[in-house]
Amino acid sequence: MTRPEDATPTKHPPRKAPQRVQKVDVGGADKLVMRKGREERVANGYPWVFSGEVYQVPPPEMDGQIMPVEDARGRLLGLGMINTKSNIVLRVLTRQREPVDRDFFKRRLTEAIAYRERYAKLDPSPNAGYRLIHAEADGLPALIVDRYGSFLVVQALALGIAERMPMIVELLAELTGCKGIYERSDVLVRNLEGLPQATGVLYGEAPPADLVIEEHGSKFRVDVATGQKTGFFLDQRLNRQRVRELARGRVLNTFCYTGGFSIAAALGGAEEVVSVDISADAIALAEENARLNGVEAKCTWQAANAFDALREYEKAGEKFDVVILDPPAFTKNKDSVPGAVRGYKEINLRALRLLNPGGLLVTSSCSHHISPAL
Numbered sequence: 001m002t003r004p005e006d007a008t009p010t011k012h013p014p015r016k017a018p019q020r021v022q023k024v025d026v027g028g029a030d031k032l033v034m035r036k037g038r039e040e041r042v043a044n045g046y047p048w049v050f051s052g053e054v055y056q057v058p059p060p061e062m063d064g065q066i067m068p069v070e071d072a073r074g075r076l077l078g079l080g081m082i083n084t085k086s087n088i089v090l091r092v093l094t095r096q097r098e099p100v101d102r103d104f105f106k107r108r109l110t111e112a113i114a115y116r117e118r119y120a121k122l123d124p125s126p127n128a129g130y131r132l133i134h135a136e137a138d139g140l141p142a143l144i145v146d147r148y149g150s151f152l153v154v155q156a157l158a159l160g161i162a163e164r165m166p167m168i169v170e171l172l173a174e175l176t177g178c179k180g181i182y183e184r185s186d187v188l189v190r191n192l193e194g195l196p197q198a199t200g201v202l203y204g205e206a207p208p209a210d211l212v213i214e215e216h217g218s219k220f221r222v223d224v225a226t227g228q229k230t231g232f233f234l235d236q237r238l239n240r241q242r243v244r245e246l247a248r249g250r251v252l253n254t255f256c257y258t259g260g261f262s263i264a265a266a267l268g269g270a271e272e273v274v275s276v277d278i279s280a281d282a283i284a285l286a287e288e289n290a291r292l293n294g295v296e297a298k299c300t301w302q303a304a305n306a307f308d309a310l311r312e313y314e315k316a317g318e319k320f321d322v323v324i325l326d327p328p329a330f331t332k333n334k335d336s337v338p339g340a341v342r343g344y345k346e347i348n349l350r351a352l353r354l355l356n357p358g359g360l361l362v363t364s365s366c367s368h369h370i371s372p373a374l
């Protein structure tokens with residue numbers, strides 16, 4: 001089961017003086033062996049093995065299957081799902097030699113759900129919205145599950161997990177008692193896994209078009225089928241709560257989407273909230289959300305480019321007590337970091353200039369390559 005081009009481990013430069021020749025088992029079809037010196041990160045808990053880090057990539061017939069990965073000395077690093085079409089040839093599921101079967105996934109899902117319910121400061125409402133399963137962080141690589149009241153929305157971002165979705169959907173239905181599970185795997189990273197885009201109902205009923213979730217006492221309509229991501233930016237849930245506690249005076253919320261931070265501010269101490277987003281659909285839903293929370297009189301909405309809006313507010317001499325910036329990722333790779341840094345600098349600088357003395361800047365970045373310090 002070897003591929004001709006990968007059949008020998010002699011592609012790497014031969015050692016000049018091979019005094020102590022260590023015998024390296026490059027692995028047959030039954031395991032992946034990491035190149036000597038490349039194993040440290042995975043041994044320390046990193047969940048991905050890249051194809052360039054192993055002596056031999058398994059044959060494509062193994063795609064989706066579970067294989068052990070070892071270091072060059074034969075020490076087990078873990079068991080994971082294979083995809084030879086991806087640069088990430090293996091995603092670690094467990095660090096032990098154990099059966100990776102339905103029971104395994106059931107245990108992982110049960111643990112993650114219990115953990116979330118215990119620690120995530122959730123709204124007690126049965127209509128709460130929050131991220132239930134956090135992929136690698138919950139030991140379930142590439143699996144995202146968001147809970148919107150009695151409905152779940154799933155994203156399967158790797159082949160191994162996509163192939164196991166029928167089982168995972170069954171388990172999720174059993175463990176949560178949800179009314180329906182909807183898939184939003186319409187994301188470009190699926191291309192890197194050799195997977196097509198996929199959306200639609202996987203179990204039970206489709207989420208209704210007027211689905212409303214509750215978050216710390218505020219209500220939001222969520223469009224699961226056509227909204228951005230899985231319908232709502234659940235990652236900012238606790239920050240919206242913080243803004244609700246801190247908001248006062250006049251608030252500017254840029255990149256507002258369906259009004260999450262705006263409504264939090266209006267329900268908190270804000271007297272007036274001005275919000276901007278480039279998406280007219282998002283603004284329409286934001287206006288509806290303001291009415292749903294009874295704060296429409298405090299809110300004004302603008303469908304515009306936030307870069308232009310910030311410049312215009314500055315030119316007009318407008319001042320705010322709180323400015324919120326929550327832009328989309330300005331860079332997804334290392335090469336475009338300098339351009340992204342210019343973008344972040346521009347909006348943050350303009351936001352600071354718009355603040356009254358003693359004002360508050362709430363700034364976010366979801367670009368992996370932009371560190372908090374940068």
Ligand code: SAH
Nearest residue numbers: 233255256257260277278279305306326328
């Ligand atoms: N803070 C929001 C989520 C923001 S997501 C919440 O809590 O729900 C980022 C938003 O930026 C998206 O709604 C997207 O439509 C918007 N966006 C992207 N580029 C923009 C631009 N140049 N100007 C204004 N909005 C933009």
